[in-house]
Amino acid sequence: MALLTAAKVGHQFGGLCAVADFNLELHHGDLMAVIGPNGAGKTTVFNLITGVYRATEGSICFKGTELVGKNPNQIAALHIGRTFQNIRLFRDLSVLDNVRIAHHAQINYTPLEGLLHLGRYRREEQRIIDNSRLLLAIFKLEHLAGETAKNLPYGLQRRLEIARALAISPELLLLDEPAAGMNPNEIDQLMALIQWIRQEFKLTILLIEHQMKLVMGICERIKVLDFGVTLAEGPPKMIQNHPKVLEAYLGEIPDG
Amino acid sequence: MIALMREQWDLLLENRWLVPILLVIGFGLAFAIPEYNLLSVYVQLILMYAGINIILAVSLNLVNGYMGEFSLAHAGFMAVGAYTAVLLTMKVFPVAGFPFLFPCAVFAGGLAAALLGIIVAIPSFKVRGDYLAIITLAFLMIVKSLIENIDFIGGPRGISGIMKLTTLPWVFFWTVALVWMVRNFIYSKYGRGVLSIREDEIASDLMSVNTRHVKFFAFMLSSFCAGIAGALFAHLLQFISPRIFDITKSTDILIMVYLGGIASIGGSILGATLFTVLLELLRPSTMAALLSWLPSFVFEPLNEHFISHLGVWRMVIMPLALILVMLYWPRGIMGLREFRGFIPRRDREAHHYINPQGEEPDGATDRR
Amino acid sequence: MSDEVVYWLQQTLNALQLGSIYALIALGYTMVYGILTMINFAHGDVFMIGAFFCFLLSSMLGLTFAPTLLLTMLGTALLGVVIERLAYKPLRQAPRVSAIITALGVGLFLENFTLALSPYPKHIPMLLENVTWNLHGISLSSIQAVIISLSLGLMLLLDYIVHRTSIGMAMRAISWDKTYVPLMGIPVDLIISITFAIGAGLAGAAGTMYALAYPVIDPYMGITVGWKAFICAVVGGIGNIRGAMVGAFILGGVEIMVVAFFPSTYRDFVAFTLLMLLIVIRPYGILGKPRIQKV
Known part of the structure; x- marks a missing residue:
């Protein structure tokens, strides 16, 4: 059974059509990329899945639960x-707090227990701290736990963001241009990291990326969007030579 | 030598028994001072006002400092708490036959304020920033004009002849209890949610923080505290009217919060204390009493030209002080920092990094 | 005409008078918000200072209406610029809340300072001969006529300045963007000062007219009227100049109607409840446009 199914999803901003007739099927363990020129509606797709925007048409199902209409x-x-x-x-908060906050939905205690620091509060808080420090250790950020997030260098901030996303113990992870602003060396490290967390946390990953090195290097399937419309979908080899894709990226190719 | 003293000081601060012992001493003093007249009645009064102001500043800081919203409604919540408690102690409890249930009346005042807090909390789900500030202002004005229009509770004239039930031990108890609760709230998942809303509400929503719950509880707690402070205030002043709880009162609390520094409990306590004491020092009678040791050829002209006019001018000095603090000291005394003693041990330790050599980097307790 | 119609026309006239005073003040709020996205909470007190200027000029110096009005507007315009330069300009890069609190402080300062200098309410002498005309049972006083026509004139002038002159174009440019506009050669500081001067000048005019209509003034009069004018600005869509005028006449109308049907003490209650409901339902006001947040 598919983990995530998007069927005929459409979204309009005012009269402008951002995404139309978007279909997607993700299975457990998939690693898929969404690519396309700027303004193609890639981030809108992420926002539709995560509930920032409410899809005006169609349905998005995650493990049999309808996502359209739910809060982020x-x-x-x-x-x-x-x-x-x-x-x-969360720029002004500590690195540890950034990760701890993402545990919010997994912490079980009532406001009253929180107010009086009673009962489950102690156990739950300790569990969350341990888990957060574990995540920080995985991403080699443990020594910065008390540091303010905005003081981290750019690359570490990107890593912290992934660590924070993992703190909600995701089955599906959406990465929005994880390699933006990285040099080739850092991209290699990032590719290794993505593959490693995918194994370790048994993740299904959907990512948006402009860096073809990363997309072609680790993704098994690629979906190409342009002006909100799906141009092509398939394995990297096929996308590389797909005439419509080349046209969207390079302009129309004259015959001959 | 200094290093040694510092180490001892750190050890003292780390001591598990420090807080309980201080509390017991504080309680003892709170009972002993009025009983044996250790301090003049006037100083006792200032202490009680300081306690009430601490409650107000700490609870307003929850919304204005930690959540990053801007609330002007605090005086309104105070009014609700004050009127509820006064109605209970003056009209209901004596008739019902149990006159000494002051703490219940105060608690009821807090609950009533918390219930009305929902009126501000629900719009805050949708509206943020300037517009939420306007909603809190409108709330304050609505409460005020409602009270003015209800004759049963004295209308614009207010209620006088309230029993003086607020005593130093009670103020001490409520101050400690409420500050402790607000602090606990801040260091719980809800408090972290509040902080994350201040930083980036959309991101916090996407990181599974139920922003509605968090805002709801934060506003409820904040208005609950304000209601209790209002109830204590009413039974100390022995007179309430809608004019007491107007925008000026809210501004006073804002001054305390921003003087002490946003997002800091220690800062709010400092700010509230400083504000109370300063305002009292600027009273002509206090100033005259304090400076009476000066030789009379200095004191007399000073008194005639300066001190005797303070009654009017201190209300000019306070806003001027607020403007100067904002211009030259925008983070206040403790902006975004916290005394170590207020951070739960678990939280402090979680932020430390213990590397294989067992050394800790400095500044790890800075919780920003 | 039937009594019914006469009654309603009379009320409309009263609403127009109240609305035009609100509108003059609301314009100052909305212009400053439009250009700096800052709520200038001290603006209502600038209006109060305007009324006191009017008192000084008319009773102490014995000036007539026209010079009093002009000098008052000049005086408050100057005050507005001084406040902006001393208190708000240093905070332009600071968090928004700092500016709001500073504005509250400036407002309190103006109130208490005036109170310290003049502890008792003041009576303004008659500046204009008060003639009442009767048109088919509707009474129109000369003061009402002056207030309404002068306010409308000032509003038209402002609308012309904002939409037809280069200064107005610069204002609108700054309200859209503050980073790149200076690169286009627009003197941002000067334009912001001019905005404050115009806003405060209009508040001064409002103060004078208020003093004409209700000749007893006190240092706290700016609070309620100021907040009301602020409501008008929000109702019309804060930052939108035409919206502020529309909002002012709506609130003026609503208040007159409330007083016509309920005890007058309910006026504030209705006004602020209206404000609260409007913000929850349509936060960007009647003429404002919603802003979409990017993720």
Whole structure:
């Protein structure tokens, strides 16, 4: 059974059609990329899945649960994690708190227990701290736990964002341009990291990326969007030579 | 030598028994001072006002500092708490035959304020920033004009002849209890949610924080505290009217919060204390009493030209002080920092990095 | 005409008078918000200072209406610029909340300072001869006529400045963007000061007219009227100049109607409840446009 199914999803901003007739099927363990020129509606697709926007048409199903109409936090609580194109950490909070906050839906205590620091509060908080520090250790950020997030260098901020997304223990992870602003060396490291977390956390990953090195290097399937419409879908080899894709990226190719 | 003293000081701060011992001493003093007249009645009064102001500043900081919203409604919640408690102690409890249930009346005042807090909390789900500030302002004005229009509770004239039931031990108890609760709230998942809403609400929603719950509880707690402070205030002043709880009162609390520094409990306590004491020092009678040791050829002209006019001018000095603090010291005394003692041990330790050599990097307790 | 119609026309006239005073103040709120996205909470007190200027000029110096009005507008315009330069300009890069709190502080300062200097309410002498005309049972006083016509004139002038002159174009440009507009050679600081001067000048005019209509003034009069004018700005869509005028006449109308049907003490209650409901339902006001947040 498919993990995530999007059927005939459409979204309009005012009169402008951002995404139309979008279909997607993701299975457990898939690693898929969405590519396309700027303004093709890639990030809108992420926003539709995670509930930032409400799809005007169609349905999105995650493990049999309809996502359209749910709040972002309800969708996140179903274990769909994401990162952002332009980093959106909680800049003035500590690195540890950034990761701890993403545990919100998994912490079980009532407001009263929180107010009085009683009962489950202690156990739950300790569990979350341990888990957060574990995640930080995995991403080699443990020594920065007390540091303010905005003081981290760019590359570490990107890593922290992935760590934070993993803190909601996702089954589906959405990465929005994870390699933006990285040099080839860093991209190699990132590719290794993505493959490693995919194995380790048994993730299904959907990513948006402009860096063809990363897309062609680790993704098994690629979906190409342009002006909100799907141009092509298939394995990297096929996409590379797909005439419509070449046309969208390079302009029309004259015959002969 | 200094290093050694510092180490001892750190050890003292780390001591598990420090807080309980301080609390017991504080309680003892709170009972002993009025009983044996250790301090003049006037100083006792200032202490009680300081306690009430601490409650107000800490709870307003929850919304304005930690959540990053801008609320002007605090005076309105105070009014609700004050009127509810006064109605209970003056009209209901004596008739019902149990006159000494002051804490219940205060608690009821807090609950009533918390219930009305929902009126502000629900719009805050949709509306943010300037517009939420306007909603809190409108709330304050609505509460005020409602009270003015209800004759049963004295209308614009207010209620006088309230029993003086607020005592130093009660103020001490409520201050400690409420500050402790607000602090606990901040260091729980809800408090972290509040912080994340301030930083980036959409991201926090996408990171599974139920922003509606979090805002709801934060506003409820904040208005609950304000209601309790209002109830204590009413039974200390022995007179309430809608004019007491107007926008000026809200501004006073804002001054305390921003003077002490946003997102800091220690800062709010400092700010509230400083504000109370300063305002009292600027009273002509206090100033005259304090400076009476000066030789009379200095004191007399000073008194005639400066001190005796303070009654009017101190209301000019306070806003001026607020403007200067904002211009030259925008983070206040403790902006975004916290005294170590207020951070739960678990939280402090979680932020430390213990590397294989067992050393800790400095500044790890800075929780920003 | 039937009594019914006469009654309603009379009320409309009263609403127009109240609305035009609100509109003059609301314009100052909305212009400053439009250009700096800052709520200038001290603006209502600038209006109050305007009324006191009017008192000084008319009773102490014995000036007539026209010079009083002009000098008051000049005085408050100057005050507006001084406040902006001393208190708000240093905070332009600071968090928004700092500016709001500073504005609250400036407002309190103006109130208490005036109170310290003049502890008792002041009476303004008659500046204009008060003639009442009767048109088919509708009474129109000369003061009402002056207030309504002068306010409308000032509003038209402002609308012309904002939409037809180069200064107005610069204002509108700054309200869209503050990073790149200076690169286009627009003197941002000067334009912001001019905005404050115009806003405060209009508040001064409003103060004078208020003093004409209700000749007892006190240092706290700016609070309620100021907040009401602010409601007008929000109702019309804050930042939108035409919206502020529309909002002012709506609120003026609503208040007159409330007083016509309920005890007058319910006026504030209705006004603020209206404000609260409107913000929840349509936060961007009647003429404002919603802003879409990017993710």
